[in-house]
Amino acid sequence: MTSATEVNFAPKGAMRRLMDRKLAVFGMVLIAIVVTGAVAAPWIAPFAPDQQNFDGLTIEGAPMAPGGAYMMGTDLLGRDLFSRILYGARTSLVIGVVANGMALLIGTLVGITAGYFRGWVGSVLMRFTDLMMAFPALLLAICLAAIFQPSLWIVALVIALVNWVQTARVIYTETTSLATRDFIAAERTLGAGTGRILFKHILPHLIPTIIVWGTLGISTTVLLEATLSFLGVGVQPPTASWGNIIFENQTYFQSAPWLVFIPGAAIILLALAFNLVGDALRDVLDPTQRGRG
Amino acid sequence: MPTYILRRLLQSALILLGVSFITFFLLFVLPADPVRQIAGRSASAAVVESIRQQLGLDQPFLVQFGRYLSGLVQGDLGRSYLQKSEVSELIASRLPATLLLMVAAIFCELVIGLAMGIIAALRRDSFTDQALMMTSFVTVSAPQFVVSLLMLYVFAVKLGWFPIGGYGTFRHLVLPAVTLGILGSGWYSRMMRSSMIDVMRTDYIRTARSKGLTRARVVLGHALPNAILPIIAMIGIDIGVFMGGIVVVESVFGWPGIGQLAWQAIQRIDIPIIMGVTLVSAVAIVLGNLLADLIAPFIDPRIKLK
Numbered sequence: 187m188t189s190a191t192e193v194n195f196a197p198k199g200a201m202r203r204l205m206d207r208k209l210a211v212f213g214m215v216l217i218a219i220v221v222t223g224a225v226a227a228p229w230i231a232p233f234a235p236d237q238q239n240f241d242g243l244t245i246e247g248a249p250m251a252p253g254g255a256y257m258m259g260t261d262l263l264g265r266d267l268f269s270r271i272l273y274g275a276r277t278s279l280v281i282g283v284v285a286n287g288m289a290l291l292i293g294t295l296v297g298i299t300a301g302y303f304r305g306w307v308g309s310v311l312m313r314f315t316d317l318m319m320a321f322p323a324l325l326l327a328i329c330l331a332a333i334f335q336p337s338l339w340i341v342a343l344v345i346a347l348v349n350w351v352q353t354a355r356v357i358y359t360e361t362t363s364l365a366t367r368d369f370i371a372a373e374r375t376l377g378a379g380t381g382r383i384l385f386k387h388i389l390p391h392l393i394p395t396i397i398v399w400g401t402l403g404i405s406t407t408v409l410l411e412a413t414l415s416f417l418g419v420g421v422q423p424p425t426a427s428w429g430n431i432i433f434e435n436q437t438y439f440q441s442a443p444w445l446v447f448i449p450g451a452a453i454i455l456l457a458l459a460f461n462l463v464g465d466a467l468r469d470v471l472d473p474t475q476r477g478r479g
Numbered sequence: 480m481p482t483y484i485l486r487r488l489l490q491s492a493l494i495l496l497g498v499s500f501i502t503f504f505l506l507f508v509l510p511a512d513p514v515r516q517i518a519g520r521s522a523s524a525a526v527v528e529s530i531r532q533q534l535g536l537d538q539p540f541l542v543q544f545g546r547y548l549s550g551l552v553q554g555d556l557g558r559s560y561l562q563k564s565e566v567s568e569l570i571a572s573r574l575p576a577t578l579l580l581m582v583a584a585i586f587c588e589l590v591i592g593l594a595m596g597i598i599a600a601l602r603r604d605s606f607t608d609q610a611l612m613m614t615s616f617v618t619v620s621a622p623q624f625v626v627s628l629l630m631l632y633v634f635a636v637k638l639g640w641f642p643i644g645g646y647g648t649f650r651h652l653v654l655p656a657v658t659l660g661i662l663g664s665g666w667y668s669r670m671m672r673s674s675m676i677d678v679m680r681t682d683y684i685r686t687a688r689s690k691g692l693t694r695a696r697v698v699l700g701h702a703l704p705n706a707i708l709p710i711i712a713m714i715g716i717d718i719g720v721f722m723g724g725i726v727v728v729e730s731v732f733g734w735p736g737i738g739q740l741a742w743q744a745i746q747r748i749d750i751p752i753i754m755g756v757t758l759v760s761a762v763a764i765v766l767g768n769l770l771a772d773l774i775a776p777f778i779d780p781r782i783k784l785k
Binding site: 316328334416439446447458 | 624746
């Protein structure tokens with residue numbers, strides 16, 4: 187247990203304590219690799235992601251195994267898998283950031299409003315959150331994604347709509363405890379308006395929580411996007427996504443397993459990376475370990 | 480206690496009402512026309528309209544929802560648009576497969592998760608502990624379909640020990656259950672580890688040890704029964720997690736449960752089936768949470784239900 191005096195929320199200190207954790211550093215390195223690959227995809231990728239190479243299939247018309255010109259092999263259309271993996275990283279990261287950003291925004295707004303105003307506004311919002319918790323989220327997401335003609339942004343929106351609930355609950359709990367603290371009462375006595383209290387005095391205290399849930403949430407989002415795309419209701423080909431690479435090549439799963447397991451490994455590593463960093467951040471920034479008052 | 484249960488049941492009923500309202504609403508406003516699916520692309524406008532009228536889909540939203548609800552309270556989930564049978568019958572015929580998989584999966588999760596957690600706690604901070612906790616991180620970061628395909632590839636395609644999907648015998652059950660067991664073990668193992676570490680620190684364990692009991696008896700006879708209690712409440716919540724994932728697992732393993740039923744219905748916009756499966760899943764989630772809350776005071780007498 188860290189004592190109250192030595193814990194202060196200074197970004198530098200938090201960063202140093204984060205760097206002390208091997209697993210967190212491992213996670214950050216993984217994230218850095220994926221981000222670099224995604225950003226530099228046009229320069230690194232040996233082929234265009236949707237280029238169907240005339241020598242990209244065997245004589246029988248089957249995908250080529252890893253090696254030679256195609257370091258990760260080719261897919262069922264003779265496209266270079268490595269190039270598609272690089273471009274797929276863009277999809278995962280864009281969805282991870284956008285969908286999770288939206289979910290975080292909705293969750294924070296709902297949580298902070300419900301936590302501060304309590305009363306009927308609070309109960310209505312939290313009952314609605316309870317209701318959302320009883321939803322089979324993945325089933326709902328699949329259903330929504332299947333019925334809309336899915337585009338990248340629809341998929342992000344669907345994921346955000348099912349993923350904000352956890353954040354809302356955590357933010358709610360913290361806001362209710364913050365709202366009863368003396369410094370908030372003092373602000374109110376001094377005549378501070380509600381907006382000022384919420385955004386200048388309560389929100390800053392919630393930032394560590396938002397950072398932690400934001401990081402862990404990216405992992406959930408990446409997994410959900412991959413799952414939707416794997417079912418064929420997520421990001422649509424020819425746009426590459428790690429999930430839809432597996433979806434497209436499923437029929438070759440027995441003879442060309444790399445087409446399933448290379449993108450599969452990429453999904454696991456990226457989700458793992460954000461989980462490791464998020465978990466370490468929770469230990470480093472945990473509000474229950476920060477000094478009270 | 481009885482008033483508490485009564486109130487929670489009432490709350491649960493309200494939540495289910497809300498779930499059915501929102502699902503019904505979403506399916507109502509979405510830009511997909513079930514009538515087109517039923518009539519086929521070549522049907523004339525007149526045929527489409529007459530089917531729409533027959534199904535009552537030309538009525539305003541609230542009328543349609545009211546009709547659905549009045550059926551629902553009588554246990555009537557409506558008729559499938561495309562398969563000419565009652566949704567309740569379709570679900571009833573598929574539910575046993577899903578429940579079987581659920582029980583088997585949670586059993587595997589517990590066996591794998593608890594074993595990992597106990598070993599990690601007893602070898603705290605050792606290499607084994609770190610490796611096990613890293614494994615638990617990987618399992619919670621792995622999408623179900625990737626692990627399912629991996630298990631199928633290794634144990635069905637390469638080794639040929641189990642059939643590649645399907646239903647019917649014990650051998651069909653093993654792969655999906657173990658896959659779900661591995662995937663779900665992560666949370667259990669982390670929780671078991673911390674619970675076990677807490678218990679091993681207590682005075683009564685020190686007493687048991689100083690009496691000269693063997694390590695095995697201290698761990699299995701004295702520590703485990705107490706350390707396991709917080710885990711039991713988690714099973715209730717886990718039911719909800721399981722229900723969320725059935726569409727994926729059942730479609731990969733060709734398991735004929737309600738997840739597969741829902742997936743086929745979603746692709747054909749068979750709204751009554753989608754509604755039915757969503758509601759059944761929501762009931763499972765709500766009951767699971769209720770179970771978790773009801774068990775809590777038996778586990779920790781300091782928790783009062785109110």
